Amino acid sequence: MADRFLEELRERLRAFARERDWEKFHTPKNLASAVSVEAGELLERFQWTESGSSAELSAAKREQIADEIADVLIYLVRLADVVGVDLPQATDSKLKKNALKYPVALAKGKSDKYNEL
Numbered sequence: 001m002a003d004r005f006l007e008e009l010r011e012r013l014r015a016f017a018r019e020r021d022w023e024k025f026h027t028p029k030n031l032a033s034a035v036s037v038e039a040g041e042l043l044e045r046f047q048w049t050e051s052g053s054s055a056e057l058s059a060a061k062r063e064q065i066a067d068e069i070a071d072v073l074i075y076l077v078r079l080a081d082v083v084g085v086d087l088p089q090a091t092d093s094k095l096k097k098n099a100l101k102y103p104v105a106l107a108k109g110k111s112d113k114y115n116e117l
Contacts, residue, residue, distance in 0.1 A: 042068035
């Protein structure tokens with residue numbers, strides 16, 4: 001189901017860019033920059049919160065956060081499309097690498113890397 005969602009989103013974003021003649025602007029560098037900018041805007045929504053916990057977030061703040069998360073996803077999907085990355089496959093591969101890099105027995109309950117002092 002997630003693969004279908006991402007495929008449909010990719011097609012919608014292609015059409016959106018094509019209809020506006022924006023494909024020429026959607027270079028990998030520009031899209032990667034847009035991901036970074038939108039991620040910064042997402043982080044900004046948590047600025048000045050005590051801990052950023054869900055309990056601290058008003059309905060309006062949650063809506064702003066949802067919009068920024070969507071912006072990050074949109075640019076990530078578009079970037080993956082432009083550079084030819086299969087997002088479901090890349091995500092699956094990265095999760096497998098992370099499982100090897102952070103074995104449960106050594107990483108569980110720790111925020112620091114298990115191999116750092």
